[in-house]
Amino acid sequence: MLKVGATIGILGGGQLARMLALAAAPLGLRCHVYSPEKESCAFEVVHAYTCAAYEDKDALAGFADAVDVITYEFENVPAETAAFLSKRKPVLPDPKVLALTQDRLVEKDYIASLGIATAPYAAVSSAAELHAAIEKIGLPAVLKTRTLGYDGKGQAKIMKVSEANAAWRALRGVPCILEGFVKFEREVSVIAARTAGGQVECFEVTENVHRDHILHISTVPAKVSSALAAEAKRVATKIAKAFGYVGVMGVEMFVVRRKGAQHVLVNEIAPRVHNSGHWTIDGATVSQFEQHMRAVAGWPLAKPLRLGKKVEMINLIGDEILDTAHWLKQPGTSLHVYGKGKPSPRRKMGHVTRVWPGK
């Protein structure tokens, strides 16, 4: 259990690290950000940071010496970096979770082993296997690289068998997974937090709308039945427990209708604070970022309560960040600029949250 005044090291210097640091400060916790990017936007809000490569052992050792516990803002922390740091200071969530979530196939197999439903999927490591997988799963389907994909990168949609070979070539023959298209009613997510002692708190089920494979809008409450909401939270809790997870994770799910009732299929797990949980900064009595810091510090979690009758989070992608003047004038709206400098297309540059007070 960290004392007030302790220092949490964060691997990664993007907006998630930035918002983690901003949430840590009121708790009296210091943050030390480690990132290889000179222009890391998280550097701006902390007293201490290290700008060095993830392979730089000297820098990593110095970083480990300077902090009390280490966490990360992204799931693609190199395994060797995590192992090196683990020998020096606690790394939370446990790096074994990274191994489970960095590879889509390993992740899906793991979820399935817990008896949790996912979209149909099959491993693909050759063009021949792709055709066999299509045979098994049917079309349309999505071919995805097993590792390093996000926000629609490393994906190819296959509508007809004749498109299969082109898709395989487009992903350059790296190990892939074919996922069956799910006819879903809506996309939702659950942001769950777990402490080392086993306390779990889930935020309210969030409804998400994507645009061009990037999260566009998150809304709470989600338009789902209370039974579905309970099921979604149960699933997230089960995964967090199975992982022995410490911190905040996001579980993306599809809501499907089977025999008249809504059910969830798990789509993806993010072993970190998650974009669909950004609404909690302004729309809940505790934010996902604070929950993560509490868990990593070994502190109790707060019971999250929504503020307002409705909360909506809208991502500002690319040039959309240039229109802050518009958002500053909207009622009940909080602006979050990530401080990433010049916008580039498809890049998450900020978000806004609107809260409708009342019940």
Add this chain to the structure above:
Amino acid sequence: MLKVGATIGILGGGQLARMLALAAAPLGLRCHVYSPEKESCAFEVVHAYTCAAYEDKDALAGFADAVDVITYEFENVPAETAAFLSKRKPVLPDPKVLALTQDRLVEKDYIASLGIATAPYAAVSSAAELHAAIEKIGLPAVLKTRTLGYDGKGQAKIMKVSEANAAWRALRGVPCILEGFVKFEREVSVIAARTAGGQVECFEVTENVHRDHILHISTVPAKVSSALAAEAKRVATKIAKAFGYVGVMGVEMFVVRRKGAQHVLVNEIAPRVHNSGHWTIDGATVSQFEQHMRAVAGWPLAKPLRLGKKVEMINLIGDEILDTAHWLKQPGTSLHVYGKGKPSPRRKMGHVTRVWPGK
């Protein structure tokens, strides 16, 4: 009008500067803190700071060069410092406001000149004048130094005429003001924000309870009539306009009953974000800190709306900061540790805010 990415300089490195910086970050505004105290808690949350005396012209010049606009977290900025900086960069609120609020007598005379009611008062610059003032105002009364007093420092209560000379000696014969004791129903405050263009937004009237001359608890809604609330906001707005104020100010008032109706008497003006506005971080759709940064940046103010049916802010004074474990477990409660290190008696070390969601 500042652009996103601009830098706001803050004079003073205490908790108010810290919370201003934490509010600036999501707006995409950088902060540069200037403070002579090596252990300034605001240094922890900013990328850039200057640790130097307020008389250090070289350091001040470098600070002015590094920022786009300058503001302050405390009213006792030396006049010469403010004048020096004003020649280099805009200082907001205008330093003339400092001159009006650093001296209790000048402040009271100014408020009275606006036709706004205050407690009865008189200038005291000798023991003889003190006796004349007691004659005029009556007892009990409070003798206060005209400058540099806060949180009950520089004050002496006078219950009987025989205590007058001791009170005068206790304050060491510096220029004073004698203030009549007000039989008030409650103490309230209005946090008002004003832009250079004249937009004014007041937060809801806040009810305050002091303990040992230090703010203990702030609660919204205050137990006052809507007519009184309107009067209180009108008074705060009038003062902000008269000052040509830019930024957030706190106006402390007594609620008194005259001929059956509630009225306000202005007690004190703080030309800065104010302790009784801390509840707005967690309990409103915009915080006083964000409003101040918006005003100083030349951006529009947000219309503040309360979140929840009740909000309560409790200051953590001295050793009370050691019991964070207690507060982390309270429902709907946000902890704010200022990071000031070892607690000392009567020092504001943090606060907590509890929000009761609903309407």
